[in-house]
Amino acid sequence: MSIFGTVRVKNGQYKIKGDFHHITPNMPIRNEEDGWKLMGITNPRAMTYMHSYGGEAPFFESISQGKILGTRCDDPDCEFKGTSYIPFRIHCPDCLSKNTIVDFTDICKNTGTIHTFMVCERFGAFNTLEKPIKFINVEFDGISTILMSYLSIGEPEMGLRVVPIFRTRNPTYTITDLSWVAEGVAEEDLPEGFTYG
């Protein structure tokens, strides 16, 4: 019987269980306009990777818990000391010292504004978001960078105030656990699994 591959870490090593690949037969590709001669072969590939979030793991844990963590350079010798980052940067891009992890949830809730956006009618394989996807880039007071995310409720426009929502029920532990809605949406109207945190 096939089961999803699962992974845990013990003694600093990955411990795996289940199936990490599935064998599907190769199939010939033939030319119907030339006597069905052989042209090639299909190569099915279904495989599960093990990917480390490393120093960003606190962020991906935090959004499943209704919080947005960012980082800040507190190195007194850095020319750009005090610069704050969302997306989370483990190291300061200027001095490369380890940044301080900061809970920016309140700043995000109180100052999130759409910098730009795009309503995308297409998506690629493995997409899990509803179509059309309302991509938004959100800027925050005091933060030097502009987070890319998606708007779940509301019509995007530049300057629109938005607030974060979190997939706190059955989180995926991916960036899709963080989304945004226009101000004023009732919690019971949020997409399934999402809360205001």
Next chain:
Amino acid sequence: MIKFSDRQLKTPKLMRPVYLVTAGQSKFDRAIPEKRTEELCVDALTMAARLIDKSPAELKSYIHSCYYGHFADHFGDQLLGEAVIHDRLGLDPLGNIGVKTGGATGGSTLWEAVKTVASGYSDCVLAMGWERMDEVPTDEGNHLISCAADKDWETPLGHIYTGYYAVMAQKYWQVFGKEEESFRRTLAEIAVKHHGYARFNPYAQAPMDITVNDVLNSPVVAYPLRALDCCLMSVGAACAIICDEDTAMKLTHNTKNKPLRIWVAAGSHTLRPACRRDMEIPLLPNESPDQYADLGERFPGGDRYPGFTGFLAARMSAYYGYRMAGIVDPMEDLDVIELHDAFTISDVQTYEDVGLRPYGYGRDYVESGDCYHTNPNTGEPGKLPSNLSGGLIGCMHAVGATGIMQTLEVASHIWNRWAEIHGDQKIWDEFGREKPDDWTDLQVKDAKRALAISHAGVGSHVTATILMDPDHLLKEDA
């Protein structure tokens, strides 16, 4: 606000003159099931040899090291594809290396090749690029392309690279385009132009005789971008032979190709647009420190640089490249260019990044008619024609080959061989493509200097390749 040091902004210098001697390319198409990638690379190298009246074996005997541009291993499901190609081209035991910088891979491959010759390590090198984007269907291909974005912070958001790019297009559309219908039509004109020029190029994948309304009525991909505003997904290969002066003269003796001086400069910027921080605009030689002081007043929202509206990497490739080669004003100093028209709107953004127009006024390059082979407003030659190959929208975007295809295209004008390379009936017949009855010679008369911009994704890497007839240099010690 971030800053760059004087050391970082130093004008690059080649240690000796470097020349483009010849170049070649394969047919480009959405799928080429009848050929393996190595066959396409052989086609490209054979063409390069033919253009200088050499057999492939003769040309190969000059090559000392090889640079292979191939972006997406996962498309072809073949790691170390460079080694496969190198072996099949019969170039052992020469040293070779793979280069990958997203959509700029072709330009970056030339960058490495030029530096190798400039350093004296090799006197003649092969720069070969290719891409095989037909081994998965389009949805899966879109996922694979989206893997070039940040896999944790962006890829899970739709698995569609267009979405990450298009937020920048939207910002430009609203801030600098002011959402004007006239600007939307200007964007459509670019698609009409590029699909139209592709009709005269037998190598091109998407020749179309279309109108502005056809573009405006094509399906929305990500508003305001529609299907006909977007570049192609392609299969194909292209190559260039880069040499020092002595080897260049030997290889081109008694041939139609004059060796062309070549410079390549490169810039970069954050992989995630999200991580862009504010800075002062690095100025090109034709710009002044005060000309952007009121940019935010003229275009509300446009005061944040590069924000989501400029490509810093493109600006820096021009910043370095123009100073290397002595270009002051690209509109005056260049005769023909190829730009990386991934989308019609990013084409306009690039006009500003490389100084064809000041920031905020890119649309004028199209509306003035300057970008056309023949200016539709005047009937006279366009001041600086762009993308006569059809570009990425009309000709191809076989990623690793694109920057090299562009370079061959502009070189063909300086060699005065455009009509021969694009008009030969045998090529049309070989590719199974019909040469149009109104086929037009797009040779730019007396072209002496050219530029090709090779650009990755949301602007993570960009190269500027500059070609000049050596008798028409702009700077003595370039």
